[in-house]
Amino acid sequence: MPSLQNPPQKMMFQLSLRRRGISDQAVLRAMEDVPRDMFVEPADRADAYRDIALGIACGQTISQPFVVAYMTEQLGLQKSHRVLEIGTGSGYQAAVLSRLCSHVVTIERYRTLADRARSRLAQLGYDNVEVMLGDGFDVPAGAGAFDRIIVTAAMEQIPDALAQRLGPEGVLIAPVGPLHSVQTLVRLVRTETGFERKQLVDVRFVPALPGLAREL
Template identity: 55%
Template sequence: MTDSEAERAERAAFILSLRRRGIRDLAVLRALEMVPRGLFVDPTLRRHAYEDVALPIACGQTMSQPSLVALMTEALALNAEHTVLEIGTGSGYQAAVLSHLAAQVVTMDRYRALVGEAQTRFQVLGLRNVAAFVGDGTQGLPGRAPYDRIMITAATGEVPRALVDQLKPGGVLIAPIGAPREVQKLRRFIKDGGNLEASDLMDVRFVPLVAGVAALL
């Protein structure tokens, strides 16, 4: 079996495992199949790329397990006309998945190193509808607002007001709500007027959402 054949077989088994974990949206499954997760992990961890586990990345951050990426993506209920804001670029894997489902993906992170590495991966994959920025995720990117969908990939006690304001009426926001280093609730919010109506999805553990931009990394 050649490397390309092995990769295809690995990805096929990966998608089957996601279906067994309850992911049913065919467009989401196709998006996950199209993104080579191995490109986004540390080379020393490549053998774990398609396992359903969270993996460490640079700057003390983590890359969520694929089933959680799939569930959060599915919960956004995306279509090809949507503009998405992602808070917490990390490796860039989640943004790459979103790029196959939305018109435009805007992603931001407080770590310059992570944003730079993610931008390189987006270029390698030819993803022209993803824009990555260094910035304070608690403030969002008002210059590109409003957004149809917002995904926060770090735990916060409450959704920052700036992000609520940047979400379109009727828009969907996904975020882990709770204290850092504790079990949080992954919640799906729908904007109704100036407020958010919430529903719980599952228990999760995410690194904390931190205000500001990292000074050194």
């Protein structure tokens, strides 16, 4: 199905991101290139370019565009980077990441979402994204280390096992705080002596839960 985006909506979409402080030109290009209307539910396509979160299957959400752009910008991506995403959802964040790095591994605990995202990303040509059905709290050992890690669901704290998956000078972004309230985006940078931690902005995400979902 072709994208329904129209120029006036896309123009306001980009202007809104710039006004809210997104300045990385590569991130802005990626946000412009990825058709968000193809990642929302059909009934919500008219609202795809509004700066709001929208519901998707399994009680999950696709984050508002500003949050996607902001988290992506804070990662400081390079074309050579290998990125891990926890919480595939619709696949939109992974698609944006894929325009800015060499490879994305994204893990989703809901089979329905994983299957839909895998199919959608393939149909749209995002062939450097690998969608895995799995537990974001228990990343398979064979997945290796990553230059960047992004968590798109709320965690009460960042598991040390996840932080240890960062390579040298790696960066992790995650919403940390109460699962059913307001969280704070936290940026971890791996250094020679440990991790530097910085709090960024307040956000609200659905909870990150361990294990595979019963609702498949």
